[in-house]
Amino acid sequence: MLRFEATQLLVSHLTNELVVSNLGPTSAELWHAGHRDRNFYTNGSMGLCSSIALGIALSTSEKVISLDGDGSLLMNMGTLATIGREKPANLIVVVWDNEQYGQTGHQPSHTAKGTDLEQVARSCGIPRCVTVRTLEDFELAFEEALRQDGPWCIVAKIQEAEYLPAAPNEPEMTLYRFRSTLLRASQQATH
Numbered sequence: 114m115l116r117f118e119a120t121q122l123l124v125s126h127l128t129n130e131l132v133v134s135n136l137g138p139t140s141a142e143l144w145h146a147g148h149r150d151r152n153f154y155t156n157g158s159m160g161l162c163s164s165i166a167l168g169i170a171l172s173t174s175e176k177v178i179s180l181d182g183d184g185s186l187l188m189n190m191g192t193l194a195t196i197g198r199e200k201p202a203n204l205i206v207v208v209w210d211n212e213q214y215g216q217t218g219h220q221p222s223h224t225a226k227g228t229d230l231e232q233v234a235r236s237c238g239i240p241r242c243v244t245v246r247t248l249e250d251f252e253l254a255f256e257e258a259l260r261q262d263g264p265w266c267i268v269a270k271i272q273e274a275e276y277l278p279a280a281p282n283e284p285e286m287t288l289y290r291f292r293s294t295l296l297r298a299s300q301q302a303t304h
């Protein structure tokens with residue numbers, strides 16, 4: 114399974130969900146798959162994607178999706194423990210697990226040497242954890258995660274591919290756009 118085809122599939126299932134994406138190609142591919150005001154592209158902040166998504170999930174009842182990377186999640190594995198502790202029902206963590214630190218030179222990550230992030234998430238108390246290896250299984254798991262309460266951790270084993278061009282995402286603009294969209298939605302809901 115390629116991350117870009119899985120990202121395109123994921124985007125095709127979205128309605129109003131909030132999506133936070135890991136730095137680098139994960140954010141670029143999300144942008145190419147379909148830019149939305151409800152996408153929060155992270156920049157440089159390795160390890161913080163699921164932490165940011167957790168914070169957002171705890172402050173809204175809307176579904177929040179984190180598109181994390183194996184290397185980044187390994188660097189801040191405590192975020193899985195906090196998700197398991199807080200158990201936000203509206204949070205879906207997808208880990209694009211290519212078993213490497215892809216964008217910095219394809220160095221093998223711990224998941225290439227036996228670390229099983231599904232088991233880590235499960236042992237942290239995250240109730241819905243699954244590993245998928247094909248596009249079909251990814252779609253089934255993601256559709257179920259959209260329907261059923263979580264928190265979810267979907268570890269999607271992916272193959273590396275050529276990178277798409279970088280996306281024109283400026284951090285300040287991302288923050289401004291994302292916040293304004295949510296603010297507008299909450300103002301409309303109260304009027």
Ligand SMILES: Cc1ncc(C[n+]2csc(CCOP(=O)(O)OP(=O)(O)O)c2C)c(N)n1
Binds near residue numbers: 183222
């Ligand atoms: C604190 C910190 N350390 C190191 C880096 C450099 N860095 C950027 S991305 C990356 C690898 C990320 O790996 P992963 O999350 O698996 O994503 P992939 O590149 O495989 O898509 C590294 C080491 C950084 N941005 N921040």
Ligand SMILES: [Mg+2]
Binds near residue numbers: 184185222
């Ligand atoms: Mg990786």
